[in-house]
Amino acid sequence: MNARTATAAVYRGAGPDVEITEITVAAPRRGEVLVEIRASGVCGSDRHVIDGEWHVPSPTVMGHEGAGIIVELGADVTGLAVGDHVSLVWNQACQRCVNCQSGKPWACTDLVSNDCVMPDGTTRLARGEEAVYPYLAVGSMSEYAVVPASAAIRMPSELPFEIAALISCSIHTGxxxxxxxxxxxxxxxxxxxxxxxxxxxxxxxxxxxxxxxxxxxxxxxxxxxxxxxxxxxxxxxxxxxxxxxxxxxxxxxxxxxxxxxxxxxxxxxxxxxxxxxxxxxxxxxxxxxxxxxxxxxxxxxxxxxxxxxxYGGGVPARDFPRYAALYLDGRLPLDALVSHRISIHDVNEAFRVMRSGADARSVIVFEGANPATA
Missing domain, CATH: 3.40.50.720 (NAD(P)-binding Rossmann-like Domain)
Incomplete structure (x- = not known):
């Protein structure tokens, strides 16, 4: 497939606001999937970056607490299919090191997602000729994201995307x-x-x-x-x-x-x-x-x-579906976490509300990604 255009919230390296602009999202490579993002939480970790408290490469598409629908598979992807609903993992463990093998992916010794790049050290995002980085190798404040297949956890189709997004970070962490x-x-x-x-x-x-x-x-x-x-x-x-x-x-x-x-x-x-x-x-x-x-x-x-x-000391592939099941069974009142459902164009206001200490979680809701290709 060709690259796609997407509206995204991009941090240019100096705050306090992100820029809402168009980027290009390349097709997934071997072992990767392209996800049409349907919801992205506005998390305190994102605020740390745009307030200059944490440093990442820039320009950066913000957002790491995301969920959506797989729309394209890279080569050799198994266990996932186009149309699957998924929550995205920002702590993208290598699955090979001693800590991963002992059930502690949060302590992966070969983690590169904190550097805002894919496992091969590159990015699938660009604006013109300029490389753009996905925050924590997710970049969910965008209509599309490319992630390793292991970072896309299949979720029940009846689970609301807002809840699926929050499970990927705040709920899993707490x-x-x-x-x-x-x-x-x-x-x-x-x-x-x-x-x-x-x-x-x-x-x-x-x-x-x-x-x-x-x-x-x-x-x-x-x-x-x-x-x-x-x-x-x-x-x-x-x-x-x-x-x-x-x-x-x-x-x-x-x-x-x-x-x-x-x-x-x-x-x-x-x-x-x-x-x-x-x-x-x-x-x-x-x-x-x-x-x-x-x-x-x-x-x-x-x-x-x-x-x-x-990251809650957990295993996303095990825990994400478990939390989804508890929610669908009425045992976790996760809807209370969503204070506001907003457009991506309102994300800077959501950060201002967060700085004031008000509300629980604002969630960016995408009605459907831009189908145009570039």
Whole structure:
């Protein structure tokens, strides 16, 4: 097939806005698939880039939390077909290294998707003669994306594309942190600091695990209301009294606490929310070069386990369909995560809303990709 044109949100290397422009998307090569994107979440990781807190090659098509329909297969692709509905994986593990072989694809030692290139080190995107990079080798804020076949996970056709997109990042990250990293047991007390898309997913995962109480903390009352709908038993407005309130509600500290913002201040405070022998789970990603001081003597004295969670510590091919099934069975109220369904032309406003701390997740919804070819 020929290359296709697509409208995309492109970061030029300096923020705070992305440019909505046309790019060219090449046909998939061996072992790759072309996906017509139907939904893309607006994630905090995207904001880190356009706010200059993380650095990537540019120009870059933003977006890594995406879902759509396969419209073309490269050579030697098996197990997928044109017309399949898929969620996209941004942590594109090599599947060969010792960590991948031991069931830890999130710890792949040969990962190149963080460099915003395909496994062969190149890109399928361009604008004129200029190469354009797909953010985290996905670039889902575009009408089309090319990804390795292993990064396209088949999903049920009845699953809404908005939910399929969020499963690919925030839901997988949040639920995985509960199930794979913290391994929360029924009856354990818990705290979730930050109730955006990832934090709300953590709350839902805690409810599935049978945790009690589930204490949600945020500075936004609307997010706290969503947390209560998602399964939190208590909602605390973040202020100078929060730490004392957590101590009171948990009789001295929670069994496990999660930080889902990536804010250096709340990360530093997290171990103080757990009891002796408790677990502090770091899920939110901070800016680059932001070392966070921790009182190591206190951590050792109290026997606190600090757990760093990357992509929920999970296996997308196993976990994505599992979360889809739980949603379709009515056991995960994932619709609550979608605050706004927007056009790609509204993405800069969505980033401004995110910076204000409002809402859970904006999702770009594509009505159908441009069929024209170039």
């Amino acid at each position: 639920l995985g942190a509960v199930q794979n990293n913290a391994r929360v047991s029924a009856g354990e007390s818990s705290v979730v600091v930050g109730c955006g898309g990832v934090g709300l997913s953590i709350v839902m995962g805690l409810r599935l695990a049978g945790a009690h109480p589930i204490i949600a903390v945020d500075r936004n009352p609307e997010k706290l209301a969503l947390a209560l709908e998602a399964g939190a038993t208590h909602a605390l407005l973040a202020d100078e009294h929060t730490a004392a309130q957590i101590q009171e509600l948990t009789a001295g500290g929670a069994d496990v606490a999660f930080e889902a913002i990536g804010n250096p201040r709340t990360i530093q405070q997290l171990p103080g929310h757990v009891r002796l022998g408790g677990r502090a789970v770091l899920v939110g990603m901070p800016p680059e070069d932001a070392p966070i001081p921790l009182d190591v003597l206190d951590l050792c004295y109290r026997g606190i386990t600090v757990i760093a969670s990357n």
